Amino acid sequence: MLKHLEQQLAEREAQSLRRHRRTAETACAPLQTVTAHDGPPRELLAFCSNDYLGLANHPLLIEALAEGARRYGAGSGASHLVSGHSRAHALLEDDLAEMLSPQGPELRALTFCTGYMANLALLTALGDAETTIYADLLNHASLIDGARLAKAAVYTYPHNDLAGLERRIAACSTPRKLIVTDGVFSMDGDLAHLPELLALAERHDAYLIVDDAHGFGVLGAQGRGVLSHVGLCSERLICMGTLGKAAGVAGAFVAAHRTVIDWLVQSARAYIYTTAQPPAVAHAVSASLRLIRSDEGAQRRRHLATLIAAFRRGVPEVLGDLMSARGWQLAESQTAIQPLIVGRSDDALALSAALELQGLWVPAIRPPTVPSGSARLRITFSAAHGLGDVERLLLALVQAGKGMT
Numbered sequence: 001m002l003k004h005l006e007q008q009l010a011e012r013e014a015q016s017l018r019r020h021r022r023t024a025e026t027a028c029a030p031l032q033t034v035t036a037h038d039g040p041p042r043e044l045l046a047f048c049s050n051d052y053l054g055l056a057n058h059p060l061l062i063e064a065l066a067e068g069a070r071r072y073g074a075g076s077g078a079s080h081l082v083s084g085h086s087r088a089h090a091l092l093e094d095d096l097a098e099m100l101s102p103q104g105p106e107l108r109a110l111t112f113c114t115g116y117m118a119n120l121a122l123l124t125a126l127g128d129a130e131t132t133i134y135a136d137l138l139n140h141a142s143l144i145d146g147a148r149l150a151k152a153a154v155y156t157y158p159h160n161d162l163a164g165l166e167r168r169i170a171a172c173s174t175p176r177k178l179i180v181t182d183g184v185f186s187m188d189g190d191l192a193h194l195p196e197l198l199a200l201a202e203r204h205d206a207y208l209i210v211d212d213a214h215g216f217g218v219l220g221a222q223g224r225g226v227l228s229h230v231g232l233c234s235e236r237l238i239c240m241g242t243l244g245k246a247a248g249v250a251g252a253f254v255a256a257h258r259t260v261i262d263w264l265v266q267s268a269r270a271y272i273y274t275t276a277q278p279p280a281v282a283h284a285v286s287a288s289l290r291l292i293r294s295d296e297g298a299q300r301r302r303h304l305a306t307l308i309a310a311f312r313r314g315v316p317e318v319l320g321d322l323m324s325a326r327g328w329q330l331a332e333s334q335t336a337i338q339p340l341i342v343g344r345s346d347d348a349l350a351l352s353a354a355l356e357l358q359g360l361w362v363p364a365i366r367p368p369t370v371p372s373g374s375a376r377l378r379i380t381f382s383a384a385h386g387l388g389d390v391e392r393l394l395l396a397l398v399q400a401g402k403g404m405t
């Protein structure tokens with residue numbers, strides 16, 4: 001087996017697809033000291049985290065985590081259904097339910113250790129053999145894996161192809177149907193067509209699962225997420241959100257009708273058979289929700305929007321000629337995820353390396369994370385960036401692009 005694995009690793013290397021980790025020596029922030037696998041530590045200006053509001057290193061959250069540990073200890077000690085479900089988890093679930101159902105039908109929330117686990121839990125618990133799952137082609141890997149593990153039949157529709165989806169769903173022969181989509185697509189930054197998807201779900205008696213990993217905290221009134229952003233609420237909606245991205249801590253939740261939540265507690269294996277997240281983490285997330293909904297949260301969202309607008313204005317102004325010459329494309333995204341699509345994996349790697357030489361950290365994202373031929377720099381912004389950082393990124397892209405052969 002070792003020989004086989006070595007061969008596979010060598011193949012990945014030859015195709016510019018081998019992945020390497022970097023070690024962050026300092027907290028998640030725009031300026032980070034980072035050690036590459038083959039070099040000394042360096043300070044880099046990072047455009048790659050999902051810490052969209054810049055909360056991961058916020059003093060109030062650091063204090064809340066410490067206070068949570070003093071109150072509840074370091075670990076939960078067991079799974080939720082044994083003895084690991086603490087008051088901190090219960091309060092967080094109440095906070096999430098209250099935040100996500102301001103006027104709509106009353107929702108309940110359930111927390112998970114990670115978004116990956118929440119998606120596995122949700123799709124395996126709801127996707128039984130009498131269900132068909134309809135999934136967008138560009139869904140996140142955790143939704144893909146959840147659908148693979150489920151007993152349901154799975155149909156993958158081309159990205160945002162609602163007409164194709166409707167034709168398939170109209171011919172569906174199983175009693176239950178689930179449409180599953182990222183709310184904000186993680187590698188492209190665009191939004192799913194949620195009002196149309198919900199209308200389609202209503203026409204065909206389906207339920208709609210929205211993965212709001214990249215909308216929760218950033219979009220909608222008081223950061224309530226993509227569903228609030230597009231003004232949707234319905235008993236047919238099941239929302240998954242993560243708490244390690246804009247919320248700056250860790251974990252995830254599912255918010256849905258109380259019957260769905262009750263069923264997950266009974267049957268979702270990725271919820272039942274794992275040690276509950278440390279209660280201190282849940283305590284810190286509750287503090288994060290207060291920040292997200294506060295005036296400071298609103299101010300951070302406004303600043304983030306200013307950075308995104310400055311970047312999108314700057315790209316054609318500063319990089320226009322280079323983009324046409326190189327065949328690069330800026331994705332159609334209004335969110336903090338601003339992918340620069342380069343095409344070939346080796347070109348994306350070379351561009352990322354050229355930026356790093358100038359002190360910037362923007363990793364190349366390559367297949368299989370994105371479709372073949374669409375390797376990219378997944379540029380992300382955080383409210384902790386300044387306008388000067390955006391300018392520095394634009395100028396560094398010009399330098400890097402000119403230097404590429």
Ligand SMILES: Cc1ncc(COP(=O)(O)O)c(C=O)c1O
Pocket residue numbers: 114115116117119140142182186211213214242243244251252
């Ligand atoms: C769309 C989407 N869903 C789910 C996840 C998984 O969330 P977590 O990192 O909390 O496991 C991610 C993480 O990158 C994501 O982008």
